[in-house]
Amino acid sequence: MNIRQLEYFLTVAERRSMTLAATILGIAQPTLTKTVRALELELGVKLFERMPRGVELTPYGQSLLRHAEAIKVQFGDAKNEIESLRGGKVGTVTIGAGPAWLRRLLPAAVAKAAAKNPSIRVRIEGGFDDALLRALRHGEVDLVVAELPASDAARDLRMQPLSTDRLGVCCRKDHELTGRRNLAAPELLKYPWAMPPETTRAHQRLKALFTAMDLPPPKAVVETDSLAFLLQMARFSDALTFTVSTTLKLPEAVDLVMLKVPELDAFRSAGIITRKDGWLSPAAEAIVEELVAICEREPTN
CATH class of the missing domain: 3.40.190.10 (Periplasmic binding protein-like II)
Structure with a gap:
């Protein structure tokens, strides 16, 4: 097994197509097929299942994929060093x-x-x-x-x-909730929310805080990976968002404030x-x- 074989294997695994992988690698498809077949013979297992459209990794191929990705990264580190x-x-x-x-x-x-x-x-x-x-x-x-x-x-x-950063709920400074002390989490559910994608830790953390109180998590009317957009959405509407307190120091956060909601205070x-x-x-x-x-x-x- 050599680096070239692993590179060919990784390209096929990523593209799920011998034809497309050969084009990307700049080689003839028979050459790529022969190289992958030689790797399968060396390992004594089938790495890909040929499908009507392209190929799919077998369990053996999935196992090799994890190791091949690590080897590729380590080899790149070695070259750079x-x-x-x-x-x-x-x-x-x-x-x-x-x-x-x-x-x-x-x-x-x-x-x-x-x-x-x-x-x-x-x-x-x-x-x-x-x-x-x-x-x-x-x-x-x-x-x-x-x-x-x-x-x-x-x-x-x-x-x-x-x-170590504090996270909390923020909104525009003239929002009807500002100035109120010790807001309760249920009161926030009647407002729209702007949030980072659901897969992010901030979103998951907020969801977990509401779930722990036997409350439904807020439903985001906007999800985006742009922090600037989240802040502007809160600035120009009644939307609430959940973010790091130091975010309010940014120019995009002008006119935004952090609400006092003890149940939703969190740290990271x-x-x-x-x-x-x-x-x-x-x-x-x-x-x-x-x-x-x-x-x-x-x-x-």
């Missing part, structure tokens, strides 16, 4: 960042690191929770700054806590997430160093 050692370059870094980090502390850290290391090249990918971790595991980003996942769901990841731990056995370039290390220094001075985001 060798190139860095050989060239003595600070290098490049791709960072996955949650919405709050994109707008506050991460830009400051990148700016400071770039000022000290002008050869740094940085690419930023925004997103939420599981999408960011999936990109990290697939080697599409080098590190993630976001809410930290539960340890039992991240055994393959290394987590470095940087901040956020920080830097990397692959446990992954390699970080000097560029990544420089940004991590600046992030740590900034968060020591300002431990909320």
Whole structure:
């Protein structure tokens, strides 16, 4: 088994089509079929089931897929590390960042690191929770700054806590609920809600808080992965949203306030997430160093 075989296997597994995979790889389909067949013979199992339209992974193929993805990421790390050692370059870094980090502390850290290391090249990918971790595991980003996942769901990841943040319900400052002390959660159910996607931890956390009180969770009239849109939706309507308290420091959050709803107060731990056995370039290390220094001075985001 070699890297080329694994690359071919991964492309077929992703596209579910020998024809499409061959086109993407820039090789003849018989060559791809022969390579996959040789891999199946070596392993002594069938990796794909040929279907009327394309192919599907067998249980053996699904098992190989998990390992092949990890090998591809580790091989990429090795190549990057060798190139860095050989060239003595600070290098490049791709960072996955949650919405709050994109707008506050991460830009400051990148700016400071770039000022000290002008050869740094940085690419930023925004997103939420599981999408960011999936990109990290697939080697599409080098590190993630976001809410930290539960340890039992991240055994393959290394987590470095940087901040503890409060989450709560916010709305426009002239909303009829503002100024009221100790609002009860049921009172909020008659208002529209604007929320991040249902798969995000913030959405799931709010849902769990209502469920724990034997209340139906709020129904979002708007779901979006754009924090700016959520804030503007709350700003120009009676909609409520659930977000980190420091979000209200953003320009998009002008005229928004946090409501006092003790039953819905929640906290989260956020920080830097990397692959446990992954390699970080000097560029990544420089940004991590600046992030740590900034968060020591300002431990909320």
